[in-house]
Amino acid sequence: MQTRVDPFLAAVIHGALENIAIEMGHKLMRMSYSSIIRESEDFGAALTDATGRQLCECTMSTPLQSGPIPGYIAGILRELEHRGDRVKPGDVFMHNDPYGGASHGPDVGFVVPIFHNQELAGFSVTTAHHLDIGALTPGSCGIVDAVDTYAEGLQFKAVRVYEDGRKVEPVWQILRSNIRIADLVVGDMEAQVAAARIGAERYSALLDQYGLDTVTGAYEDLLDYSENLMRDAIAHIPDGRYNARTFIDGYVDSPDPALKDLPIEVTLTISGSDIHVDLTGTAPQTPNKPINMPLVGTVDCAVWLTLRSILLDSDVYGAIPQNSGLTRPITIHAPEGCLANPTFPAPVIARFCPGNAVADTVMKAIAPAVPKQVSAGIGNLRVMAFSGVTNNAPWVHMEIMEGAYGGRYGKDGMDAVDTLYANTRNNPIEDIESHLPLRVLNYELRENVAGPGASRGGIGSIRSFELLEDGAVSIEGDGQRFDPWGFLGGADGSPAKVELVQARGATVELPSKLPYRQLSKGDRITAYGPCGGGYGDPLEREPQAVLDDVLDGLIDATSARADYGVVVDGQGVDEAATRALRAGRA
Numbered sequence: 001m002q003t004r005v006d007p008f009l010a011a012v013i014h015g016a017l018e019n020i021a022i023e024m025g026h027k028l029m030r031m032s033y034s035s036i037i038r039e040s041e042d043f044g045a046a047l048t049d050a051t052g053r054q055l056c057e058c059t060m061s062t063p064l065q066s067g068p069i070p071g072y073i074a075g076i077l078r079e080l081e082h083r084g085d086r087v088k089p090g091d092v093f094m095h096n097d098p099y100g101g102a103s104h105g106p107d108v109g110f111v112v113p114i115f116h117n118q119e120l121a122g123f124s125v126t127t128a129h130h131l132d133i134g135a136l137t138p139g140s141c142g143i144v145d146a147v148d149t150y151a152e153g154l155q156f157k158a159v160r161v162y163e164d165g166r167k168v169e170p171v172w173q174i175l176r177s178n179i180r181i182a183d184l185v186v187g188d189m190e191a192q193v194a195a196a197r198i199g200a201e202r203y204s205a206l207l208d209q210y211g212l213d214t215v216t217g218a219y220e221d222l223l224d225y226s227e228n229l230m231r232d233a234i235a236h237i238p239d240g241r242y243n244a245r246t247f248i249d250g251y252v253d254s255p256d257p258a259l260k261d262l263p264i265e266v267t268l269t270i271s272g273s274d275i276h277v278d279l280t281g282t283a284p285q286t287p288n289k290p291i292n293m294p295l296v297g298t299v300d301c302a303v304w305l306t307l308r309s310i311l312l313d314s315d316v317y318g319a320i321p322q323n324s325g326l327t328r329p330i331t332i333h334a335p336e337g338c339l340a341n342p343t344f345p346a347p348v349i350a351r352f353c354p355g356n357a358v359a360d361t362v363m364k365a366i367a368p369a370v371p372k373q374v375s376a377g378i379g380n381l382r383v384m385a386f387s388g389v390t391n392n393a394p395w396v397h398m399e400i401m402e403g404a405y406g407g408r409y410g411k412d413g414m415d416a417v418d419t420l421y422a423n424t425r426n427n428p429i430e431d432i433e434s435h436l437p438l439r440v441l442n443y444e445l446r447e448n449v450a451g452p453g454a455s456r457g458g459i460g461s462i463r464s465f466e467l468l469e470d471g472a473v474s475i476e477g478d479g480q481r482f483d484p485w486g487f488l489g490g491a492d493g494s495p496a497k498v499e500l501v502q503a504r505g506a507t508v509e510l511p512s513k514l515p516y517r518q519l520s521k522g523d524r525i526t527a528y529g530p531c532g533g534g535y536g537d538p539l540e541r542e543p544q545a546v547l548d549d550v551l552d553g554l555i556d557a558t559s560a561r562a563d564y565g566v567v568v569d570g571q572g573v574d575e576a577a578t579r580a581l582r583a584g585r586a
Helices: 007-031 069-083 169-178 182-210 212-235 295-311 352-366 429-435 543-551 557-564 575-585
Strands: 043-048 054-057 092-095 107-116 119-129 159-163 240-250 260-271 274-278 330-333 382-390 393-401 438-445 461-467 471-477 497-501 507-510 513-519 524-528
Touching: 007 043, 007 054, 007 119, 007 182, 007 212, 043 069, 043 182, 054 069, 054 212, 069 092, 069 107, 069 119, 069 295, 092 182, 107 182, 119 182, 159 169, 169 182, 182 212, 212 274, 212 295, 240 352, 260 352, 295 330, 295 352, 352 382, 352 471, 382 461, 382 524, 393 461, 429 438, 543 557
Parallel strands: 274 330
Antiparallel strands: 043 054, 043 119, 092 107, 092 159, 107 119, 240 260, 260 274, 382 393, 382 471, 438 461, 461 524, 471 513, 497 507, 497 524
């Protein structure tokens, strides 16, 4: 029987759980070797109960890392049961199976079981993206031509890396022998183990202080509280079916029409305080290209994150406990064999941008029901993996190129940020140039491309990288073929593009997905970020806001007149001419 807990004590335990997860995240960042964890914060840290229900998560971690953690635990427990094995004190497990709860192979989880009085009480988990996982070409992103999951790198299914508290050395030797930048990657993995152990120690101390029954009662109440918040928000939406359809680039340079212009379709059915999300209509899986998305670990996280962000705005609800209670009112269906629910061993390593498109489509579907709580279409992201050999040693660098949000009710879209379930940070230029044979030539906002609207779309960035030595690049992206959607009369945004300016002077426009391509010293790669769609009629945008964008150099006077009907005269607005121009257009 569940122990009822005094609400004040439950709040204390809730705060303790959150602080444990935050400490895990800080320790992992400080101990990590790679910038993708240390600077970009592409990691997850969380505690779960013995069945895998998430109790808390680190607030610095990204949704695509912390969100799948219950799936990691479920996958590990299934694998152990299949082997006739069980969890024992002193174990530490490594897991990255994309068909067993993980988001994709480079996101490796390390799991420390927590025992209390010889009883399994929970798990402390860290996940992180690793810069190389032993695939065909260097890096763990930009691998866009894998034929199956076996071509995507090393696979770990509930592998013990510690047993009875002792390191399983052969496993670690396999890692060091099959990963290109072993010191960095294995160092990050050891940091994950250490951070997860810290979480386990802190949770054990909490159980010793209050007892398992009391802590269990507190988090059961907490899960119910989060569920009730979500149900209350859903109940305010009119019952009905809400549908949207968008497209991803796929492989635009492929002669196979089945590999490009691929639809993502979402139908939301709202009934009372429940939401059913159906992805029927989404394109079939690609059997030989890795843009398929695991249903558990990618698609579910994209759906959960989007609905939680739209319906439980922190400005309205305050701090929301992040736990498995939030997902109870949401069910998800995707036909087996489609992009959003592929069958093994279909490759999935490049699921990042398609998953972000799923999140964007969920938002487009629900937008008519909650128009003041959404943004217009987002500009998707690109990931570039630069690599090479310096002083006879390989190097790898992963760079996430920002997108942009669409305009919102009463607010412009956010400029040059990772969107929706990504939420990572950019690498500081100083960090890049101090460690790698790369030079960042410029980093600025684009001009005259944001989606016009009463609230304009967010603006993408321009970033150029010059190779200081011979090297290579791989690109995993999307959003170069289709414009981000405008909403309520707002205009569509602008797609992304990537250019290669070769040292000898030729300029080559690159597709959104580029397998490993060798580069020469002096070659330059320039990424132009997409711009979000506009929200509302551009003729309703405040003339002063248009003038501010002109003075900031984001648009010019010609665009102000053409897109917004605002006549800019020098440093000010010609109000009479603006009124006349807008009246004529209306």
